[in-house]
Ligand SMILES: O=C(CO)[C@H](O)[C@H](O)COP(=O)(O)O
């Protein structure tokens with residue numbers, strides 16, 4: 356299965372929440388492909404962010420791009436239908452946060468969304484063994500979840516290579532996403548390690564010129 360076309364997904368965690376619609380639209384107009392929507396519950400991770408009502412507001416505001424929901428919540432299942440109804444395109448969750456990973460993946464797909472499984476820096480990829488046929492995306496965390504603006508953990512590159520090998524062996528069109536500390540300086544090495552979907556929060560929203568930053572990322576991806 357050849358690598359899929361690169362996707363740049365700005366994490367709106369780094370946007371200005373008081374101007375979320377405008378900031379999100381500006382990142383998309385500057386060349387971003389998806390919107391990465393970080394949901395934190397102050398339970399699974401030590402931070403609190405936004406939920407389905409905010410996602411619905413973005414849709415109402417006119418955001419039509421795919422919205423890639425990264426759930427950092429525990430439990431997972433009861434909130435899945437709310438995000439689907441609000442307009443999520445893809446929903447990813449952490450295996451540690453679900454009692455029944457296979458069931459949660461099924462729930463996400465039954466709700467009409469694509470499904471992803473997220474691996475923290477120290478979580479082994481073993482959970483993939485029995486669920487590759489239920490996955491649309493594997494998300495490798497390159498920082499510990501909970502906060503934006505952290506530094507990329509270099510050991511993640513090896514994990515991306517391992518995940519890429521598993522995707523190739525499966526013969527399935529599963530995206531490989533990376534999240535945390537991605538910049539125009541390290542994105543080339545990250546792409547070479549096998550990622551095809553790149554989340555970047557601070558690097559894009561803290562840049563003076565979103566379009567220049569996204570163009571520099573695309574150039575480095577090659
Ligand atoms: O899931 C996340 C944190 O848990 C964010 O998506 C991630 O940190 C992106 O922000 P940055 O690019 O600033 O690191």
Ligand SMILES: [Fe+2]
Pocket residue numbers: 366391392393425534554
């Ligand atoms: Fe995220």
